[in-house]
Amino acid sequence: MQTNVYNIAFAESTKQVYLHFWGCNIKCKGCVCQKVVYDFMLDRNMHLHLAEPRGLAAAPERFMAFNDVIDTLVGLEAKWVLFEGQEASLDPQMPFIAEALHRHLGTTNVLLTNAFVMPDLRHFDKVAVGLKAFNENLHREYTGESNRTILENFPRIFHSGVPMMAETVLIPGYIDYQEIEQIAKFIASVDKNIRYQIDAYFKAGNNPWRRPTADEVDRAVEAASKHLNNVYAYKGSEPREFGVKSIFPTEAELDAAELAPAVESRHLVYA
Known part of the structure; x- marks a missing residue:
């Protein structure tokens, strides 16, 4: 098969x-x-x-x-x-x-x-949901699709009992800290203790966006932390202790x- x-x-x-x-x-x-x-x-x-x-x-x-x-x-x-x-x-x-x-x-x-x-x-045993954007128009522009079904499925996954987390890619000037905060508010409406990870964008595809600075990532973490208890970031510069x-x-x-x-x-x- x-x-x-x-x-x-x-x-x-x-x-x-x-x-x-x-x-x-x-x-x-x-x-x-x-x-x-x-x-x-x-x-x-x-x-x-x-x-x-x-x-x-x-x-x-x-x-x-x-x-x-x-x-x-x-x-x-x-x-x-x-x-x-x-x-x-x-x-x-x-x-x-x-x-x-x-x-x-x-x-x-x-x-x-x-x-x-x-x-x-x-x-x-665990699910990680990638939330691209909360604003529907922005989500449609970025992905080609509405996020309505995604926002409906998110609490369904949570209530299934499988431990879950969420993550979003931070794109300066596009999916910025203001949008990150709106996503965090949505996650908090389900449970404030859901782990939320903010990933720094790196350039891929034919796009005009740049990588966020460390300060910009920290600002996004600060905005999300107003609503959630477990917010983390991946800046892309962290050392790795194992090979793949x-x-x-x-x-x-x-x-x-x-x-x-x-x-x-x-x-x-x-x-």
Whole structure:
């Protein structure tokens, strides 16, 4: 049975797996997959936070079968599995992968989702919802879609009993600290103790925006903290104490892809 899984990244020291699914139901202008398709946490990709985007990354062409995903993760003796991507919940096999991992490995399964559809959470231990914007017009401009369904699904996820958090990308002059505060107010209307993470934007795609400064991130955290008890930030400059390698495709295959010549209008993964 084919899945939408196109990339498995692995942190050996923590036994944490990053399981990437292709396909999405919204089109974020700042989507990281415009810049790099394979896991941004890979050791080989860490420098890309500051790099200027040059063209668009090529879409993946290889995907894993269900049994291959499970066998690979069993072989890695995974303890934590992050279901991410683009949008993992679009894959009909996603709930069955989560169930198999619970059954075979007893993993802690974490789903990263935009909540545009209500996901099957029966075999997930935590959910992180990416809230792009609270203002509907801004959300539609940034993603191409209304956020009404997302804002309806957010409390549904909370009331399902699965521990949850939320995160938003801070984009100076666009999705700024004022919009962050409105998102925080919405989250607080569900529960003030929901963890909220503010991520610094880094340049991806053909956009005019710049990265926020550390002071701008701090200002957004301060604005959100007026309404929430657990607000954190990722500025992109924090040191990392563990390495991350690609298991599928292998590091050698990614090396070969980097060196391959571009064809017509197609860009390299690291273009």
